[in-house]
Amino acid sequence: MDPMRSALIALSHNRALQELIVRVALSRRMARRFVAGETLAEALAAVKGLNSRGMVATLDHLGENVTAAAEAIAAADEYLAALDALYLAQANCNVSVKLTQMGLDLDDDLCHDNVRRIVHRAAELGNFVRIDMEGSPHTAATIAHYRRLRREFSNVGIAIQSYLHRSRADVEALIAEGIGHFRLCKGAYDEPAAIAYRERPIVTQALNELVRLCLAPAGRARGAYAAIASHDEEVINYARTFAYQHDIAPTAYEFQMLYGIRRELQAELVRRGYQVRIYVPYGGHWYPYFMRRLAERPANLLFFLRALVGD
């Protein structure tokens, strides 16, 4: 018998392995709700589909907290390939990058060189790079890298989390420096009360306040841009109302949502003439991203259980 086949038959009786494989297969199926696929080709197909429905996108090659320089360099290379592919496909889509994937935990210059290569290629192709914001141990370094990149490039922006106490001052400072190109979100990590608001209404109010700082005349006079990344209608309606009252065109800012979340709301905003950008994650390292999405909404566990019974 083919040794591979006999090994597999032997393993077919292995209960622990069976459980593991079933669990992985199920969570993969579940993950497909939030993740466009494991390959760039699958991600591109998802982006083109969104484009055809009037939405723009941002591509995230999943991965974070790399532990070796070679991994960080390879991750940056993957982004270069993605930028080229987006260009060739004439897709309306930029890219989102996590600095820990670029080597932030390993070496500052390695990280800068990696993200710089991506921003530089994006500039050559007329595209844009958004730096995601990660957990609080990385906030200051992420903002410092952003400032450094902005000295050389204008096609790069940063994400800011409203749950952090420091974020209002960060937003004000970056706007004052004329580099206030933001994705504004609530924040997806579990941060301590000493540095972050933990009550939902306060986080929402803090996000509205950051939106206001960007859309107010003083902010816009300094070139501030708000990409409002939320599925929360309270936040979306606050921005819409503020913009309407201040005669700000719906194209002067944008809404952003995650792939697979509140799809009917995404479509409704497009119908109403707003710019909607969908965050499209892809790649093999989907597990931390997937777990954060589960953590955001315990009801997602129900989908998981449904997958378990074969729905």
Ligand SMILES: Cc1cc2nc3c(=O)[nH]c(=O)nc-3n(C[C@H](O)[C@H](O)[C@H](O)COP(=O)(O)OP(=O)(O)OC[C@H]3O[C@@H](n4cnc5c(N)ncnc54)[C@H](O)[C@@H]3O)c2cc1C
């Ligand atoms: C485009 C984009 C980029 C982001 N980038 C970052 C980043 O760089 N750094 C960071 O820390 N965080 C990021 N986030 C995540 C963000 O910080 C929040 O954790 C997340 O968006 C949930 O907050 P919410 O504003 O949608 O409001 P919530 O009050 O959490 O949700 C409002 C409603 O949206 C729906 N919803 C929200 N989340 C889910 C979910 N997971 N599954 C199903 N339904 C859901 C539910 O109906 C919920 O009632 C990003 C979010 C978006 C949309």
